[in-house]
Amino acid sequence: MAFNRTIWTLWLQGFDVAPTPVPLCLASWRFHNPDWTIHALDARSLGDWIDIRAEIDPDRPDVTPQKVSNAARLALLRKYGGVWTDPTVFCRHPLDSWLPAHSKSGFYAFRGPFSDRLIDNWFIAAEPDNPLLVAMYEGYRGLWRRHRRFRNQNNEFGRWAVTQLEKVLGKSARRSALWTNPLLLDVIGAYPYAIFTYLATAAMLRDPRLRQIWEDSDPIDWRVVLPFVPLPRTEEGIKAALAIVDAGDFPVAKLTHHRDYYSTTFWPPILERMEATLSARPRG
Numbered sequence: 301m302a303f304n305r306t307i308w309t310l311w312l313q314g315f316d317v318a319p320t321p322v323p324l325c326l327a328s329w330r331f332h333n334p335d336w337t338i339h340a341l342d343a344r345s346l347g348d349w350i351d352i353r354a355e356i357d358p359d360r361p362d363v364t365p366q367k368v369s370n371a372a373r374l375a376l377l378r379k380y381g382g383v384w385t386d387p388t389v390f391c392r393h394p395l396d397s398w399l400p401a402h403s404k405s406g407f408y409a410f411r412g413p414f415s416d417r418l419i420d421n422w423f424i425a426a427e428p429d430n431p432l433l434v435a436m437y438e439g440y441r442g443l444w445r446r447h448r449r450f451r452n453q454n455n456e457f458g459r460w461a462v463t464q465l466e467k468v469l470g471k472s473a474r475r476s477a478l479w480t481n482p483l484l485l486d487v488i489g490a491y492p493y494a495i496f497t498y499l500a501t502a503a504m505l506r507d508p509r510l511r512q513i514w515e516d517s518d519p520i521d522w523r524v525v526l527p528f529v530p531l532p533r534t535e536e537g538i539k540a541a542l543a544i545v546d547a548g549d550f551p552v553a554k555l556t557h558h559r560d561y562y563s564t565t566f567w568p569p570i571l572e573r574m575e576a577t578l579s580a581r582p583r584g
Contacts, residue, residue, distance in 0.1 A: 303381055303382055303383065303399075303403070303425055303426070303427060304380055304381035304382040304427075304428075305335065305336045305337060305382070306336065306337045306338075306339065306380060306381070306382035306383070307329055307333060307336050307337070307338045307339070307382065307383045307384075307385060307395075308339050308341070308373065308376045308377070308380075308382055308383065308384045308385070309326065309329070309338070309339070309340050309341065309384070309385050309386070309387050310340075310341045310342070310346065310369055310372055310373070310387065311340070311341075311342060311387045312342060312343045312346075312365050312368065312369070313342065313343070314342040314343075315340050315342065315387070318387065320567075320571065321388065321390070321555050321567075321571050321574075322387045322388060324390065324571060324574060324575055325387060325388055325389055325390045325391070325555065326338075326340055326387065327575075327578055328390050328391040328392070328574070328577075328578060329385065329391045331391075331578045332391045332392070332393060332394045332395075333391070333394055333395055333396075335396075336383075336395065340387075341372075346372060349376060349379070349380070350372065350375045350376060350379060352368060352371065352372055352375070354375075355371040355372070355374075355375045355441055355444075356368060356371040356441075356444045357444070360444075360449065361449075361453075361454060362449060362450040362451075362453035362454060362490075363444075366493075369386075370421065370440060370496045371440060371441070371444070373421070373424060374433075374436055374437040374440055374441070375437065375441075377424060377426045377428065377433055377437070378428055378433060378434065378437040379428060380428060381426060381427045381428040382425070382426075383395060383399070383423070383424070383425045384423065384424045384425075385422070385423050385552070386422040386423070386554070388422075388554065388555045388556055389422060389423060389552050389553070389554050389555070390552060390553045390555060390574055391551075391552050392548050392550050392551060392552060392553065392577070393548065393550075393551045393552075395425075397551075398551045399425055399551075401518060402517060402518040402519075402520060403425050403517055403518075404516065404517070404518070405430075405432075405512075405513045405514075405516040405517050406426065406427040406430040406513070407424075407425065407426045407427070407430045407432045407433055407513055407514070407517055408423075408424070408425040408426070408517045409421065409423060409424045409425070409517075410422070410423055410519075410520060410522060410525055411519050411520075411521075411522055412497075412522055413522050413523075413526065413529075414494075415471070415472060415473065416469070416470045416471070416472065416473060416475070416476040416494070416498075417473055417476060417494060417497040417498060417500075417501050418473050418497075418500070418501045418504055418505075418514065419497055419500050419501060419504075419514070420497065420522075421496050421497055421500070422554050423525075423552060423554075430513070431509060431510060431513060432503075432504070432510045432513045432514060435500075435503040435507065435510055436499070436500045436503060439480070439499040439500070439502075439503050440496060440499055443480075443491075443495070443499065446482055447482075447485060447486070450485070450489050450490050450491055451489040452488060452489035452490040453489070453490045453491065458488065458489060458490030459490070461488040461490055462488070462490050462491070462492050465479075465488070465492075466492060473501050473505070474505060476494075476498045476501060477498060477501050477502035477505050479491065479492060479495060479498040479502075480495075480498060480499050480502040520551070524549070524550050524551075525550055525551065525552055525553055525554060526553070526554055527541075527544045527550055527553055528541050528544070528553065528555075528570070533564060533566045534566075537566065538565075538566060538569055538570065541566075541570045542569065542570060542573050545570060545573045545574055545577065546573070548577070
């Protein structure tokens with residue numbers, strides 16, 4: 301599938317002040333995809349492409365930067381198409397070497413390790429008119445239009461209510477789709493962190509056509525693109541991680557932006573080895 305050859309990524313505060321490993325991840329996308337246009341956006345430059353306030357109100361007290369980023373990725377793909385990547389995703393191989401084979405339905409995202417959702421949202425490739433992408437965009441945009449304010453999102457009751465409901469609704473994808481029920485959201489006045497993926501999951505469960513688009517995309521096992529998650533934070537874990545980086549048997553790898561995550565002795569040698577892979581000619 302021939303997508304718009306544009307890669308979108310966003311760090312609202314600006315990539316010049318982004319924490320480890322964001323600059324390294326951005327460099328990896330540029331290194332491996334020289335024939336693609338890469339837009340590394342911040343809060344200011346985002347406005348050159350979309351009106352974020354038409355999608356979500358960033359000044360709402362119940363809206364976090366993560367929710368603004370969620371709205372932005374859907375709006376950008378809906379309008380222009382292309383590839384969205386979170387700024388903490390490290391690219392190991394060119395998109396052209398693997399994405400076409402996995403996106404024949406005009407849409408691709410990764411499956412995650414969680415049983416309460418069908419889809420993860422840190423990497424999305426889509427044509428602007430792809431029905432699944434359109435449904436995700438309209439569903440997420442509609443959430444903020446239907447609910448002008450989640451009154452309990454930032455208080456003790458809201459956190460308690462979400463936690464209690466997650467114990468019940470988190471047991472399966474079909475149950476988690478109940479989070480999209482407007483009455484439920486109005487009653488508790490709060491939403492879970494993964495509301496984006498629950499909305500997408502609910503759309504696919506409601507509409508067989510959308511579910512077929514999802515099933516027609518050739519999945520890559522989550523263990524391939526989250527290769528460091530199960531490793532122990534020990535010397536043996538470091539050795540295993542370095543071997544994974546050297547082997548390069550993953551197209552991309554999702555990392556994290558939390559500063560404390562990189563304050564241990566585990567990550568510095570791994571990030572250094574990742575950086576070293578960018579000094580050689582990209583592998584196809």
